[in-house]
Amino acid sequence: MELTCIMCPVGCTLKVTKQKNGEILVTGNSCPRGHEYGIKEVTSPERIVTTVKKYKSGTISLKTEKPIPKGLVDSCLIEISKASTNQELKAGDVFIKDILNTGVNIIVTSLNVN
Ligand code: SF4
16 A cells, blocks of 8 residues: 655655565655554554534634544544534634544634624
């Protein structure tokens, strides 16, 4: 598998292959973070989820405060779309606590309200 390391702006092209003995080989990385990322990407990939949602007369930007398993991204977005609040929000507030029992909160990153 070939993929781009997203751990820094350099964006090294990684080649990740599984050996016959089960060992995962990562090449193309310029530093240890790329090696770690390559292994994680083929064993248990995770993603930060970001989205924008209507709020009052404008919108709020939301994101997971930590990465969640890649397989839960769609469900996470559905949960966010279903959630609503009349609470006053500000950047940094928790919008949804412990989304999908991941232990990860959805936080407000910015508001654009007229
Ligand atoms: S391997 Fe290292 S230098 Fe290359 S993109 Fe990933 S973090 Fe950056």
